[in-house]
Amino acid sequence: MEGRSVTTPFGRRRMTLGMLASQFATQDIEDGKSVDKWKLYRALCEARPLLGVTDRALAVMSALLSFYPKDELSETNGLVVFPSNAQLSLRSHGMTEQTIRRHVAVLVEAGLIVRKDSPNGKRYVRRSGGGVIDEAFGFSLAPLLARADEIEHLAAQVTAERLHLQRLRERLTLCRRDVSKLIEAAVEEGASGNWEMVTTHFRALVTAIPRTPTAIEVTTALDEMEMLREEIVNQLEMQIKTKNMNGNPFQNDRHIQNSNPESSSELEPSFEQKLGKIPEGEQVAPAATTDELKRVDHRTLGGAKPKNARGEQAHSMTPARMKAFPLALVLQACPEIIPYGSGGAISSWRDLMAAAVVVRSMLGVSPDAYQQACEILGPENAATVIACILERAGHINSAGGYLRDLTRRAEKGEFALGPMIMALARANGNSVRRVG
Helix, strand or coil, X not given: CCCCCCCCCCCCCCCCHHHHHHHHXXXXXXXXXXXXXXXXXXXXXXXXXXXXXXXXXXXXXHHHHHCCCCCEEEHHHCCEECCCHHHHHHHCCCCCHHHHHHHHHHHHHCCXXXXXXXXXXXXXXXXXXXXXXXXXXXXXXXXXXXXXHXXXXXXXXXXXXXXXXXXXXXXXXXXXXHHHHHHHHHHHCCCCCCHHHHHHHHHHHHHCCCCCCCHHHHHHHHHHHHHHHHHHHHHHHHHHHHHHHHCCHHHHHHHHHHCCCCXXXXXXXXXXCCCCCCCCCCCCCCCCCHHHHHHHHHHHHCCCCCECCCCCECCCCCCCXXXXXXXXXXXXXXXXXXXXXXXXXXXXXXXXXXXXXHHHHHHCCCHHHHHHHHHHHCHHHHHHHHHHXXXXXXXXXXXXXXXHHHHHHHHCCCCCHHHHHHHHHHHCCCCCCCCC
């Protein structure tokens, strides 16, 4: 097998352990192994980012391969090429000798070629009497043959990563288009909502995308853009369904019959003190009742609808509920509610809803206000809103009044939960990412 002996560079060039490792690698070439040199070169160009070589160094490699007489690299045909500097310059698109030496050093350092210097440093070949090459001095391509499988694997990895990034960018482009056109349609057709704020948030997301983003950066931007699109779609869907249901005279009649014309919005107790610091003598709302916890179970398990304060079955004339966000994202944005879960932890939606009932009473939110929020928003989103209110308790004078206001706005399709969660997550120093 060629190249079993160790060779050191001529003159002032230093020997390194990396050069020695490259020479050792050539001793492990399988007998009879051969590869197409130009196919391997294409793989080498593809794997360039992972190999740490420059495009100019690859141009020198191409020139070296052009001096190899066969298309197949193999030990049988010899693995040393010995072009002069002038010939190498011609086939390297006119590079100067100094530039060629610099890029040859890059190839040697990357472990792709090995110098096989003669005693005087010149490149030449010694032939036998029959014209057969007896010994050649120049550049050995043995490391390239020895690492052929590795190079092809790296090339496949780079190709897969590039295709993955391309698909991510395509998805991001489509999502950006969807958000832009949905906002435009909502504004033109007069849909209710704070579309100026949504537009500002959308522009901020677009501006934050780097000119040449990595796959991780594109994934992060895509997650936030998809979340914004989902919020917009949910808000518009609720308005469309509400409009369709309000346009049905039979359902309107049922709604009027089941409503309570004498009910009024009660004033909720204020919550200006921190939890656990209520002065003596003040009354707090009663703790969560067993009936409330049962209502949580019924909603979670899809059981019968709970009755309202007058004992009547809750009517079905409610707007379409917004979709619940992933539980992990809610807990990431609102960690204050976690200690109120069973055993000081929350691992499921049932745990969060049970904790929300406890926190509801501590915040001074009446059972009626919370039940109405569950009917309009859905039990998961109502519990999420309670968690958000707890997170900002020190800034809210009346937690119950605030909840009723959000419920009324949600019923009209004017409230989106996503911006509230994202704002809290950013305030807590967490990155908003899609979970689940």
